[in-house]
Amino acid sequence: MSSQAAELADRLARIAEAVCRHYLSNGHREGRYWIVGDVANTPGRSLYVRLYGPLSGKRAAGKWTDTATGQHGDLLDLIALSCGLDRLADVLAEARRFLGLAQPTPIVPRPEPPDGLPEAARRLLVMSYSLAGTVAETYLRNRGIALTPDLRALRFHPRCFYRTTDEATGANRYEVWPALLATVTDLDGRVTGVQRTWLDPSGRDKAPVPSPRRALGEIAGHGVQFGTAGDVMAAGEGLETVLSVRTILPAMPMAAALSANHLAVFRPPPALRRLYVAQDNDAAGRRAAQQLSCRAQAGGIEAITLAPRLKDFNDDLRQLGVAALRATLRDQLVPEDFSRFMASEIVTVR
Numbered sequence: 001m002s003s004q005a006a007e008l009a010d011r012l013a014r015i016a017e018a019v020c021r022h023y024l025s026n027g028h029r030e031g032r033y034w035i036v037g038d039v040a041n042t043p044g045r046s047l048y049v050r051l052y053g054p055l056s057g058k059r060a061a062g063k064w065t066d067t068a069t070g071q072h073g074d075l076l077d078l079i080a081l082s083c084g085l086d087r088l089a090d091v092l093a094e095a096r097r098f099l100g101l102a103q104p105t106p107i108v109p110r111p112e113p114p115d116g117l118p119e120a121a122r123r124l125l126v127m128s129y130s131l132a133g134t135v136a137e138t139y140l141r142n143r144g145i146a147l148t149p150d151l152r153a154l155r156f157h158p159r160c161f162y163r164t165t166d167e168a169t170g171a172n173r174y175e176v177w178p179a180l181l182a183t184v185t186d187l188d189g190r191v192t193g194v195q196r197t198w199l200d201p202s203g204r205d206k207a208p209v210p211s212p213r214r215a216l217g218e219i220a221g222h223g224v225q226f227g228t229a230g231d232v233m234a235a236g237e238g239l240e241t242v243l244s245v246r247t248i249l250p251a252m253p254m255a256a257a258l259s260a261n262h263l264a265v266f267r268p269p270p271a272l273r274r275l276y277v278a279q280d281n282d283a284a285g286r287r288a289a290q291q292l293s294c295r296a297q298a299g300g301i302e303a304i305t306l307a308p309r310l311k312d313f314n315d316d317l318r319q320l321g322v323a324a325l326r327a328t329l330r331d332q333l334v335p336e337d338f339s340r341f342m343a344s345e346i347v348t349v350r
Helices: 003-014 016-023 075-083 088-099 119-126 135-142 239-248 260-264 283-298 313-320 322-332 335-341
Strands: 028-030 033-036 047-050 064-066 154-165 172-185 191-198 213-217 224-226 232-236 254-256 274-278 302-306
Touching: 003 016, 003 075, 003 088, 016 033, 016 047, 016 075, 064 075, 075 088, 119 154, 119 172, 119 191, 119 213, 135 154, 135 172, 154 191, 172 224, 224 239, 232 239, 232 335, 239 254, 239 274, 239 313, 239 322, 260 283, 274 283, 283 302, 302 322, 313 322
Parallel strands: 232 254, 232 274, 274 302
Antiparallel strands: 028 033, 033 047, 047 064, 154 172, 172 191, 191 213, 224 254
8 A cells, every 4th residue: 555545544443433423324333333234334244343442453444344245344445336437547546535625526437227126236236346557467468358348247356355165164165365256247237246356466466365266147148248239249258369360350240158058048139140159179069059059050140160270269368469360350250240340450468
């Protein structure tokens, strides 16, 4: 934490109850704690803020924990999440405004997540950030994928709890890892679920946990959408597969179904004329691509399978390079679609 942020955090901790009354007004004090439902100021008893104590250490004033999600932090974190602030500069400006130290900087809050999601998924989105400058951006760049303004379906969570169960005792154990979040939507654009990809803090790879990807909500039939589908689109399994194809065809709408089983039951838009199915080169991937293609053709949609040279299109991108991936796709696409959707200039991520 910067010295400026640390100083503001200390000032806030000295008046922790006043901070809570302002930002968590639907809560109440019980003894040494302020109790409320969550950082979004929902009534309830899941989130505890310590009101009194030293300014540092385990029992410091201003420290809080949400027992429902495992999230925790100090009062600067609470202000960031409560106000929906992505940038540290905006969080510090809001803290100064509350403390009467300076006029507030104009702030653009994050949009409210949609209703209808499981509460855990909704809270994840409330607490998420844009990708720029985060571990998630580093992870994607290490996969050969550059950030573009149209990746709004992807978010970053800096401290996402990962649950494991002790086989001997059955007790749950929690670890904290940064995570890439992907919002899943239906044909009407309604968010139905969230996938978490836990990441190593270095951004070099996924976190070293048994199941680094898990989803919440309704995933089957839906997908992580990039662009708005018209008469032509592509669908594939994983985020990295779809985003690798999109490196060559950035103007083509695409959807990541997030698994082979989900790709097999993906629901193409009814107005679609042609569907490209980006398969993974394993038995499950080939079977899922065939099942989706048969369903699409039965619905009057032309289905064309795109096959990588290696295990998947992200392997092609990273190991064979942009030029080889471009050639692979050019040979498999309808010529008019390649000229229509391909990038005039390919961005190479280093």
